[in-house]
Amino acid sequence: MTEQSQQFASDNYSGICPEAWAAMEKANQGHERAYGDDQWTARAADHFRQLFETDCEVFFAFNGTAANSLALSSLCQSYHSVICSETAHVETDECGAPEFFSNGSKLLTARSENGKLTPASIREVALKRQDIHYPKPRVVTITQATEVGSVYRPEELKAISETCKELGLNLHMDGARFANACAFLGCSPAELTWKAGIDVLCFGGTKNGMAVGEAILFFNRKLAEDFDYRCKQAGQLASKMRFLSAPWVGLLENGAWLRHGQHANHCAQLLSGLVADVPGVELMFPVEANGVFLQMPEAALEQLRNKGWRFYTFIGSGGARFMCSWDTEEARVRELAADIRAVMGG
Amino acid sequence: MTEQSQQFASDNYSGICPEAWAAMEKANQGHERAYGDDQWTARAADHFRQLFETDCEVFFAFNGTAANSLALSSLCQSYHSVICSETAHVETDECGAPEFFSNGSKLLTARSENGKLTPASIREVALKRQDIHYPKPRVVTITQATEVGSVYRPEELKAISETCKELGLNLHMDGARFANACAFLGCSPAELTWKAGIDVLCFGGTKNGMAVGEAILFFNRKLAEDFDYRCKQAGQLASKMRFLSAPWVGLLENGAWLRHGQHANHCAQLLSGLVADVPGVELMFPVEANGVFLQMPEAALEQLRNKGWRFYTFIGSGGARFMCSWDTEEARVRELAADIRAVMGG
Amino acid sequence: MTEQSQQFASDNYSGICPEAWAAMEKANQGHERAYGDDQWTARAADHFRQLFETDCEVFFAFNGTAANSLALSSLCQSYHSVICSETAHVETDECGAPEFFSNGSKLLTARSENGKLTPASIREVALKRQDIHYPKPRVVTITQATEVGSVYRPEELKAISETCKELGLNLHMDGARFANACAFLGCSPAELTWKAGIDVLCFGGTKNGMAVGEAILFFNRKLAEDFDYRCKQAGQLASKMRFLSAPWVGLLENGAWLRHGQHANHCAQLLSGLVADVPGVELMFPVEANGVFLQMPEAALEQLRNKGWRFYTFIGSGGARFMCSWDTEEARVRELAADIRAVMGG
Amino acid sequence: MTEQSQQFASDNYSGICPEAWAAMEKANQGHERAYGDDQWTARAADHFRQLFETDCEVFFAFNGTAANSLALSSLCQSYHSVICSETAHVETDECGAPEFFSNGSKLLTARSENGKLTPASIREVALKRQDIHYPKPRVVTITQATEVGSVYRPEELKAISETCKELGLNLHMDGARFANACAFLGCSPAELTWKAGIDVLCFGGTKNGMAVGEAILFFNRKLAEDFDYRCKQAGQLASKMRFLSAPWVGLLENGAWLRHGQHANHCAQLLSGLVADVPGVELMFPVEANGVFLQMPEAALEQLRNKGWRFYTFIGSGGARFMCSWDTEEARVRELAADIRAVMGG
Structure with missing residues (x-):
């Protein structure tokens, strides 16, 4: 039970899904032609435009750190600031990448509820300072699904984008787990992005079954001016681009991207359902995407680790994150649930 | 004859080689564990240390732009400068990436002979200015094999590194085609790097048969301090790192990296031999690695294009570059050579 | 009473002191010779070395934003982080300058007591994260005197520097009001800097009576390597440097720098003493340097404004900052105190 | 004859002119109010608008390095490039400042005639590469008067700006010696800037008699968006701004800026006239502004140095630059001319 026990540590512990693999095989x-001037890249871009029902600009980057940082730096200058939630990945887990790519844009953290920003919390930060001694707010970034497994509803997104428009802020969505959000809500990608006022989406491929590669979609096309140069200069233009884009064709052409999200979400629901009645185990956040956050005694967590299970505990004392992915096995979920019950003396 | 005719445009038009593919398949x-904390990454790093016969520090980046730029920025500060040849890829084809990653380090171009820097040309640039109004030279970067297909001999490397030591300069090698250099000289990787005084090597995987991924090897280990943070911040830390490192295992464990270089070099020799006696066709540079640079009348080049052949002509009026790769087919080489002869009226 | 009423808004509302002015006149x-290669700059540097009783490296920059940002960026790389108090000027009032100069170093705010960091609060932040997904702590910056008018004691500084050494952190002091700290404690500049383990001090000249110009003193000389290039590249090398350095000669040669600090401190003590017994007025922080922070009803503050007084209220609801400077007039202090008493119904 | 002999080394060896000094005295x-919110700054800005006959945006920076670098970085992004002449100060003497402020914009040098760019040389560089592997040209910067003492005519400026408009390039003027250009041509500042299509001018104050301080004038106002934040973040916002702006009032209100330029130009003409017939002395560039560039035998230059004269020789073997400034004394010019004649055996 060594390797399988790692299945809940992170959704990027998973491998390449069959659809992505098959597409890579075909592309090989x-x-x-190199640098994106190939048929696979064109096809992938077209699939995105079809899926999102709009003629957006499509770019590819190697990973989420770069995709989000490049997108943010295209939305502001170094003396501007970016409003994000305290739990935003760009704030907590990118080693200063947004500041590096933008040459100094400061991240301003706003209060969040279940990991979600609100018009009020954005407004609070955006209006706090109006003087040149503090970087001028210019962008809001939200994560969909959030880092704590919650999901913005279309009306929440619309309320945020209206606030952004009023305050002159661009709106970026970190969609590392965008597929899980779509799967949870049953909404179309368009409803959760440009129809709700999102300017730019970074659509995560890695957690969805790819080896590398995130897509950056500009719905507000004029913000994409010269973005190809930006990618190139920042070391994010793949020479053999087809191997970044072909897997997207595999994921998008038959809806695998959504099925993978549905499966991961399903496993998270299963896990949370199975432990719902275990005394002493508390759900920290509503389970909406593919993550389950449990509050448990530290000693119990230690026992789980001793049984070989791996999970993150960055959420605070006694908080454990269990992530499900496109390839999580239901049997493993049940084993984990049983072990949780066991260590809790259930 | 459509797709095959592109075989000489660039060595990054080629796909993934069988050895890299098989390793990816096994890794999948x-x-x-993510972010390089996996067995494949450990194995790949060990293979490098074995191959180079030294306990070097090993890192992986997504592409050559990033690998070289990150390495260079670890060797100097923003107010320092980097000496390179006029034809260096970092100067001519990286869209300002070295300047971006280093936050402003200026590239100073030095005279080169057949694409190679010399102690004299380095000295000339390094000693030209000694005042604070000009960025202080701190690094020399050389490309092995060079952008025009020539290869530095071990004694040339030693002479350069001695000059660097004398002048207080770090020495970086862009090894996008390092395998071709090793293949041509029959030297060991160690002889062409740390034994000759190289501090850091960027060893190219993409042109050698990988989908993505370059290795950065620090022979001067203290220059590698916190380099893992640098990679992370710059968007070059792969979450599913195994898919960058496993292909290296495939290339290194049975010597495929060298065989690929030998094959590409062989094809280049074959091509240059076949057209050596064609009147009006001049070899622009000695053929040592996998590129053949031919001076031909513009009209003849146009006819070649009309026959479907693709090649680069950035070298100046009437100059054409034909690149061979790990999968170039001899039959194609012969076809190309025949067509060159034909368009030249031979 | 228009202009005088602004005397308490900020200590940089004051002009050039007679000693600085006289020195500029002589220098003119x-x-x-330009760029610091002149006799005045040499003399100023020598005065600093004498005053600090050590052979430190001395540089000059135009303002505090630049001096602090350049110093910090010489102490870390972009993927490192800087620990500062929540009230640190570099965090709250520099518009992202430290992030800009360093190309992305993140500021991590630590808890402070009366504006002062402690070994415990530094340790808490420095040890919170040890993974490469978060910028590695590399520098601590403290402000002496602090932004809320408190002053670090030599033993507090020593405790902090010991913590820094233990954790591998460089220690920087923002000394925009360093003179006021020396004046309050009666300590020598050496006792408050290198003898207590400070690596670099930015010694503020502007608030001490100069037109422009801050001095940067490296007690840890090896950290100053190529710092002159850094200044030049960042637009901080004055061509007519003598006009930045001569005023320092004026301030340092006869102790004016300390007298100015003493005077400003004295005025602050006078003000706080005069309002100490006014009901409803609370001192927010101990008065140690040249600032007095009073908690008062918002309505009373509004009445003070109506009487023409200017002051900052960034400290929170009902908090007002009254700053004294080298040229604050005692008569104005008494007028202000009387008006405070009056608006409070005293 | 020690100090006076330095009068020709650089125009920034001179001190503060009486008009600037008097204004500083009044301002003191x-x-x-700090940070430019004072009456002097408002007055200086108004003077500029009046002088240039247009409602331009006016900012102040500490020196030319920063003024030009900030202006350039507001005109392009890091992946864009800036076209300048090979002799441009931003290329040869700013230690990579433009690259630093812009986070990597590459300077592309174009051929120049007598230090001046032409539509043809701009076009050549701008159209050379159109691919994303090379930074996209976005700005042209010209120096008026140039680094070799020549001056662009209004029609030359217009031709350049038309080329820029056609190619989508912004046009920046480095006016470190703008006053000398106006003085030489007898043109109005408006004719040499916005009426000729200049987007942004950096108007040099230091060489014109100030201690520190350059003005940045945006004629294309939309390019100035949030430029005040840019200045602040880059350490170029003076707290006691009045001491940067008041000297401008002194220079502008009675035309001193132009008289100073006229005087310096006159001295240069005098010098070049006095040595015109000395055998073996050749004028390297037409004398149009305040610099005289003479080709002389190295031995003769050495003799001049031995007589105590100081001058720059960066122009190449045997080339010497003699700069005149607002306070150059005619008697010194005649002495220098006599010594030149003497050392040449005349």
Whole structure:
């Protein structure tokens, strides 16, 4: 039970899904033009435009750190600031990447509820200072689904984007787990993005079953001016681009992206359901996407670790995160649930 | 003859080689720890240390732009400068990436002979200015094999590194085609790097048959301090790192990296031999690695294009670059050579 | 009472002191070599070395934003972080300058008591995260005197520097009001800096009576390597440097720097003493340097404004900052105190 | 003859002119609001608008390095490039400042005639590369008067700006010696800037008689968006701003800026006239502004140095630059000319 026990540590512990793999295999035939000037990249971009029902600008970057940082730096200058939640990945887990790519844009953390920003919390930060001694707020970034497993509803997104428009702020969505959000809400990608006022989406491929590669979609096309140069300069233009784009074709052409999100979400629901009645185990956040956050005694967590289970505990004392992914096995979920019950003396 | 005709445009038009593919396939089993904390990454690093016969520090980046820029920025500060040849890829084809990653380090171009820097040309640039109004030279970067297909000999490398030591300069090697250099000289990787005084090598994987991924090897280990943070912040830390490192295991464990270089070099020799006696066709540079640079009348080049052949002509009027790669087919080489002869009226 | 009423808004509302002015006048004779290669700059540097009783490296920058940001960026790389108090000027009032100069170093705010960091609060932040997803702590910056008018004692500084050494952190002091700290404690500049383990001090000249210009003193000389290039590249090398350095000669040669600090401190003590017994007025922080922070009803503050007084209220609801400077007039202090008493119904 | 002999080394060896000094003296009365929110700064800005006959945006920076670098970085992004002449100060003497402030914008040097760019040389560089592997040209910067003492005519400026408009390039003027250009041509500042299509001018104050301080004038006002934040973040916002702006009032209100330029130009003409017939002395560039560039035998230059004269020789073997400034004395010019004649055996 060594390797399987790692299944809940992170959704990027998973491998490449069959659809992405098959597309890479097909793409690996003979020579192709480099730097995105190939048929696979064109096809992937078209799939995105079709899926999102709009003629957006599509770019590819190697990972989420870069995709989000590049997108944010295209939305503001170094003396501007970016409003995010205290739990936002760009704030807590990117080693200063947004500040590096933007040459100094400061992240301003706003209060969040279940990991979600609100018009009120954005307004509070955006209006706090109006003098040149403090970086001028210019962007809001939200994560969908959030880092604590919650999901913004379309009306929440619309309320936020209206606040942004009123305050002159661009709106960016970190969609590392965008598929899980779509799966949870049953909404179309368009409803959760441009129809709700999102300017730019970073659509995560890695957690959805790819080896590398995130897509950056500009719904507000004029913000994408010269973005290809930005990617190139920042070391994010793949020479053999087809191997970043072909997997997207695999994920998008038959809806695998959504099925993977649904499966991961389903496993999270299963886990939370199975432990719902275990005394001493508290759900820290509503389970809406693929993560389950449990409050448990530290000693119990230690026993779980001794049984070989791996999970993150960055959420605070006694908080454990269990992530499900596209390939999480239901049997493992049940084993984990049983072990949780066991260590809790259930 | 459409796709095959692109075989000489660039060595990054090629796909993934069988050895890298097989390793990826093996690596794609179950879950693995992310961010390089996996068995494949450990194995790849060990293979490098074995191959280079030294306990170097090993890192992985997504592409050559990033690998070289990160390495250079670890060797100097923003107010320092980097000496390179006029034809260096970092100067001509990285869209200002070295300047971006280093926050402003200026590239100073030095005269080169057949694309190679010399102690004299380095000295000339390094000693030209000694005042604080000009960025202080701190690094020399050389490309092995060079952008025009030539290869530095071990004694040339030693002479350069002695000059660097004397002048207080760090020495970086862009090894996008390092395998071709090793193949041509029959030297060991150690002889062409740390034994000759190289501080850092960026060893290219993409042109050698990988989908993505370059290795950065610090022979001067103290220059590698906190380099892992640098990679992370710059968006170059892969979450599913195994898919960057496993292909290296595939390339290194049975010598495929060298065989690929030998094959590409062989094809270049074949091509240059086949057209050596064609009147009006001049070799622009000695053929030592996998590129053949031919001076031909513009009209003849146009005819070649009309026949479907693709090649770069950035070298100046009438200059054409034909690149061979790990999967170039000899039959194609012969076809190309025949067409060159034909368009030249031979 | 228009202009005088602004005397308490900020200590940089004051002009050039007579000693600085006289030195500028003397320096303005004939031609002098540019860029710091002049006699005044040499003299100023020597005065600093004498005053601090050590052979430190001395540089000059135009203002405090730049001096502190340049110093911090010489102490860390972009992927490192800087620990500061929540009230630190670099965090709250520099518009992201430290992040800009360092190309992305993140500021991590630590708890402070009366504006002062403690070994415990530094340790808490420095040890919170040890993974590469978060910028590695590399520098601590403290402000002496602090932004809320308190002053670190030599033993407090020593305790902090010991913590820094233990944790591998460089220690920087923002000394915008360093003179006021020396004046309050009666300690020598050496006791409050290198003898207590400070690596670099930015010694503020502007608030002490100069037009422009801050001095940067490296007690840890090896950290100053190529710092002159850093200043030049960042637009902080004055061509007519003598006009930045001569005023320092004026301030340092006869102790004016300390007298100015003493005077400003004295005025602050006078003000706080005069309002100490006014009911409803609370001192927010101990008065140790040249600032007096009073908690008063918002309505009373409004009445003070109506009487023409200017002061900052960034400290929170009902908090007002009254700053004294080298040229604050005692008569104005008494008028202000009387008006405070009056608006409070005293 | 020690200090006077330095009069020709650089125009920034001179001190503060009487008009600037008097204005500083007046400005040094009592307290004033900081950070440019004072009457002197408002007055200086108004003087500029009047002088240039247009409602331009006016900012102040400490020196030319910063003024030009900030202006350039407001005109492009890091992945863009800036076209300048090979002799441009931003290329040769700013230690990579433009690259630092812009986070990596590359300077592309174009051929120049007598230090001046032409539509053809701009076009050549701007159109050379159109691919994303090379930074996209976005700005042209010209120096008026140039670094070799020549001056662009209004029609030359217009031709350049038309080329810029056609190619989508912003046009910046480094006016470190703008006063000398106006003085030479007898043109109005408006004719040499916005009427000729200049977007932004950096108007040099230091070489014109100030201690510190350059003005940045945006004629294209929308390019100035949030430029005040840019200045602040980059350490270029003076707290006691009145001491940067008041000298401008002194220079502008009675035309001193132009008289100073005329005087310096006159001295240069005098010098070049006096040595015109000395055998073996060749004028390297037409004398149009305040610099005289003479080709002389190295031995003769050495003799001049031995007589105590100081001058720059960066122009190449045997080339010497003699700069005149607002306070150059005619007697010194005649002495220098006589010595030149003497050392040449005349």
